[in-house]
Amino acid sequence: MPQRPQLRILATYMRGGTSKGVFFRLADLPEAARQPGAARDALLLRVIGSPDPYAKHTDGMGGATSSTSKCVIISPSSRPDHDVDYLYGQVSIDSAFVDWSGNCGNLSSAVGPFAITKGMLDASKLPRDGRATVRIWQANIGKTIIAHVPMADGEVQEDGDFELDGVTFPSAEIPLEFLDPADEGEGGAMFPTGQLVDTLEVPGLGRIEATLINAGIPTVFVRAADIGCSGSELQPAINGDPARLALFEALRTAGALRMGLIRDPAEAATRQHTPKVAFVAPSADYLASSGKPIAAADIDLLARALSMGKLHHAMMGTAAVALATAASVPGTLVSEAAGGGARTAVTFGHPSGSMRVGAEAEQVNGQWQVRRALMSRSARILMEGSVRVPAGTLGD
Structure with a gap:
C-alpha cells in the first residue's frame, strides 16, 4: 500500500467552562469540509477519534466524555451586527455520528477569546485593557451570545482569580449573555406543550x-x-x-x-x-x-x-x-x-x-x-498548531 502523508489542519485546543474542544477557523478546513455533510462529519470524527468501541479516544483528540468530545468551527459572521458565526458539533464517542442539534454553553465562553486571538475582529475596536464585547451568532440554534472578554496589554487575559467548580485552576472571568435563549424554532414556544408541568x-x-x-x-x-x-x-x-x-x-x-x-x-x-x-x-x-x-x-x-x-x-x-x-x-x-x-x-x-x-x-x-440569561465562565488555550488526520479521511 503506497504511503500517503497525513492531512495537517490548523487547529486550537481550548477549554471553555467545564468542557474542552478542538477549534477551527472555517477557512482552515479542507475545502470538502467547509460545508455541512459527510466529509465534514468524517473529518471531525477522525479528529476526535470516534467511533471508539474502547471508549478511550486513544487515537484522537477527544477525552472519551461528552464534555471533551467536541468540535467548534468559527467564521466571520454572515449576520448584521455580529462579529463571528459559531458552529458546534457534539461528537459521539461510540458511534459514527456528529450531533449538530444544539449549542455548548461552556464552549461559548471560548469563542470570543479564540476569535480575538486569531485576528478575526477589528483590532482597532478592541480595548487595550478592560473587556472586549464580542457578538456571536450561534449558528446551530440561531441565537445571539454576547461575550465580555477580558483584555490586558492588548491581548486576551487568561490568568485571573475567577474560580469555577469543575475546573481545577482559577482563570479570568468571562461574563456571557444569552439573548432570547428560548428555542421557539422547535416546539413553537418556551414551553412547547403550553404547560408548565x-x-x-x-x-x-x-x-x-x-x-x-x-x-x-x-x-x-x-x-x-x-x-x-x-x-x-x-x-x-x-x-x-x-x-x-x-x-x-x-x-x-x-x-x-x-x-x-x-x-x-x-x-x-x-x-x-x-x-x-x-x-x-x-x-x-x-x-x-x-x-x-x-x-x-x-x-x-x-x-x-x-x-x-x-x-x-x-x-x-x-x-x-x-x-x-x-x-x-x-x-x-x-x-x-x-x-x-x-x-x-x-x-x-x-x-x-x-x-x-x-x-x-x-x-x-x-x-x-x-x-x-446570564452566567460567567472562563476559557484558556491549551494547545495550538496543527491537528493531523490520516489521508483518505474525507473520502478522497
Whole structure:
C-alpha cells in the first residue's frame, strides 16, 4: 500500500467552562469540509477519534466524555451586527455520528477569546485593557451570545482569580449573555406543550411529571424523588448503573416525543445531544466530587443533568440556562424545588460544586418569554498548531 502523508489542519485546543474542544477557523478546513455533510462529519470524527468501541479516544483528540468530545468551527459572521458565526458539533464517542442539534454553553465562553486571538475582529475596536464585547451568532440554534472578554496589554487575559467548580485552576472571568435563549424554532414556544408541568408515560417508570422547556437547550426536568434519586448523586452512582441509564434514556425519549423533537422513539438514537434530562431536588448538604462540602444554606436547589447518555460531571452551560429560566417561572418543577416564587437568579448544587445563573423571564400575552440569561465562565488555550488526520479521511 503506497504511503500517503497525513492531512495537517490548523487547529486550537481550548477549554471553555467545564468542557474542552478542538477549534477551527472555517477557512482552515479542507475545502470538502467547509460545508455541512459527510466529509465534514468524517473529518471531525477522525479528529476526535470516534467511533471508539474502547471508549478511550486513544487515537484522537477527544477525552472519551461528552464534555471533551467536541468540535467548534468559527467564521466571520454572515449576520448584521455580529462579529463571528459559531458552529458546534457534539461528537459521539461510540458511534459514527456528529450531533449538530444544539449549542455548548461552556464552549461559548471560548469563542470570543479564540476569535480575538486569531485576528478575526477589528483590532482597532478592541480595548487595550478592560473587556472586549464580542457578538456571536450561534449558528446551530440561531441565537445571539454576547461575550465580555477580558483584555490586558492588548491581548486576551487568561490568568485571573475567577474560580469555577469543575475546573481545577482559577482563570479570568468571562461574563456571557444569552439573548432570547428560548428555542421557539422547535416546539413553537418556551414551553412547547403550553404547560408548565406535563405528565409523561415512561416505560419502566410509569407516569412521571416533568417540566419541558426550550431555553438554552431543550431540557426535560423531573423531580429527583420521582425517579428514586436524592439529587445529590455523583457520577459513579448513575454512570455505573446500566439499568438506571436505560431508564434515563427512556425518559429522554418520552420527553423528546412530547416536545415534538422526534416523531418516533427510534429517532432518539440519532439525536443524542438534545433534549437533555435533568433532575432537581430541594437544597441539602452534600460533598462534591472533589470532596468540597456544599452547604444547603448556600444553594437554592440541587440539580443533576445527563449529557450523551451519562451524568455530567458538573453542569452543561446550556442546561444551566434552561434551569435558570425554569426557576424564574413560578409553577415549574425547578421553581418548586427552589422554594417557589419569582426570581431573577438561582444558585444550584451540581456534582462538582455550585453555580449561579440569572434569567429574565416575563409573561407576554399569556406566554412566558425569556429575554436573556446570564452566567460567567472562563476559557484558556491549551494547545495550538496543527491537528493531523490520516489521508483518505474525507473520502478522497
